[in-house]
Amino acid sequence: MILKNYGWKSEHNQIKEILSKEGFELGRVILQHKRLYRVITEHGEVLASISGKFRFGAVYSFDYPCVGDWVALTLQKEESKAVIHRVIPRRTTFWRQAVGSTIEKQIVCANMDTVFLVQSLHEDLNMRRLERYLILAWESGAQPIIILSKADLCYDIDSKRRQVEQIAIGVPIHCISVYMNQGIDELTTYLQSGQTIGLLGSSGVGKSTLANQLVGQEVQKTQAIREKDGRGRHTTTYRELIPLPHGGCLIDTPGMREIQIGNIHTGMDETFTDIQILADSCHFRNCSHQSEPDCAILQALRDGTLKLERYISFLKLQKELDYHARKTDKKKELEEKKLWKQRSHEQRQHLKNKKRLK
Ligand SMILES: Nc1nc2c(ncn2[C@@H]2O[C@H](COP(=O)(O)OP(=O)(O)OP(=O)(O)O)[C@@H](O)[C@H]2O)c(=O)[nH]1
Numbered sequence: 001m002i003l004k005n006y007g008w009k010s011e012h013n014q015i016k017e018i019l020s021k022e023g024f025e026l027g028r029v030i031l032q033h034k035r036l037y038r039v040i041t042e043h044g045e046v047l048a049s050i051s052g053k054f055r056f057g058a059v060y061s062f063d064y065p066c067v068g069d070w071v072a073l074t075l076q077k078e079e080s081k082a083v084i085h086r087v088i089p090r091r092t093t094f095w096r097q098a099v100g101s102t103i104e105k106q107i108v109c110a111n112m113d114t115v116f117l118v119q120s121l122h123e124d125l126n127m128r129r130l131e132r133y134l135i136l137a138w139e140s141g142a143q144p145i146i147i148l149s150k151a152d153l154c155y156d157i158d159s160k161r162r163q164v165e166q167i168a169i170g171v172p173i174h175c176i177s178v179y180m181n182q183g184i185d186e187l188t189t190y191l192q193s194g195q196t197i198g199l200l201g202s203s204g205v206g207k208s209t210l211a212n213q214l215v216g217q218e219v220q221k222t223q224a225i226r227e228k229d230g231r232g233r234h235t236t237t238y239r240e241l242i243p244l245p246h247g248g249c250l251i252d253t254p255g256m257r258e259i260q261i262g263n264i265h266t267g268m269d270e271t272f273t274d275i276q277i278l279a280d281s282c283h284f285r286n287c288s289h290q291s292e293p294d295c296a297i298l299q300a301l302r303d304g305t306l307k308l309e310r311y312i313s314f315l316k317l318q319k320e321l322d323y324h325a326r327k328t329d330k331k332k333e334l335e336e337k338k339l340w341k342q343r344s345h346e347q348r349q350h351l352k353n354k355k356r357l358k
C-alpha cells in the first residue's frame, strides 16, 4: 500500500474504515499551493480542492489543511482530482504566530512524530533562536531533536555542543556533516516506518541538503546547486512531505526568518525545566525572580549554577508571552469580528459565483 510510505500508523486503519462507511477516502497532504493540495491516497497522487461546505466552516487559516494533514476526500471521476471534506484531528502541530496578527496561528506542518531543529555549526549558532524553536517544538507535541549541521566547517564542535546541551535539557543532539557523511547513520533511528519528521530551521542551515541525503537522491534543490548554474541562491519556498527509503517520511520546510511564539501553553515550561525546578523552591509562589528575598533563581545566578544569559532569555520570553496574552485579550475581539466579516464576504462571493455558473 502506497500510504505505508507516508507515515501510515495502525490507528489509520480504523480511521479509514470509518471514513469509507461515509463514502470518503483517507489521504495525506504532501504539498500545498495556496488553497490547492497535492494529496497522496491509496490510488496514487491527486490534486485536491476543498469542498464548499468546508470553506463555509473555516474561519482561521488554522482550520484549512496543511502539509502533513490526513484528510477525508472524495475522488472525482476526472482523473487525479479530488475534493477535501474534512481534516482528521491533528496529533501534533508545529505553528508560529502569523506575522502581524495576535490571534492567527500559522501552521508550518502537522502530524510529525519528531522535529529536527537544524542549526549550522558554521554560521553563528544562536542559543536564543534555538530556545524559540524549542518552545514551539515542545508546544507542537512532537519530540524535538537538535541537529547541528556542517560539522566539517567547525573547529570547536565539543564546546558548541556543550553550549547547546545547557539550554536544551533532555533533548538529543546530533552533530552532522552531510559533506563528510558524518552522523547521518545515527538519524535513521528516527526514520522508521510510520514516522514523520519535520525539518525546521533558518534558511541556509542545510535542511534540503540533509533531506536529499536521507532520501538518497535530489528531491529538493539546494543553494550550492543553484549557485553553480549562476542563478543565485535557491531557497526552499514550499513545504513538502517526502517518503524515505527507511519507511518514514520527512516534511522539508522553508527557512523561517522570524519565529514569533505568541500564545503558548506548555512549550515554555518544557524548554526551561531547569528554571521551573528552581522556581519551585522560591519562597514566594508568585515570585517574579527579579528582586524577591529567598528566590532560588537569583541564588542559582549568584552560585553560578544558572547562566546569566539563560536567565535574561527566560525573563525576556516570559515578558513576550505576557505581552501577547494581554494584547490577545484586547485585540481578539476586534480581529475576530474582522475575520468573520471577511470570511462571510468570501462565502457570499463564492455562492454568487456558484449561482452564476448554474
Ligand atoms: N560544508 C558543508 N556545507 C553544507 C553542508 N550541508 C549543506 N551545506 C551547504 O549549505 C548551503 C545551504 O544548504 P541548503 O540545504 O540549501 O539549506 P536549507 O536549510 O535547505 O535552506 P533554505 O532552503 O533556504 O531553507 C548549501 O550551499 C549547501 O551546500 C555540510 O554538511 N557541510
Ligand SMILES: [Zn+2]
Binding pocket: 279, 282, 283, 287, 288, 289, 290, 292, 294, 295, 296, 297, 298
Ligand atoms: Zn524566584
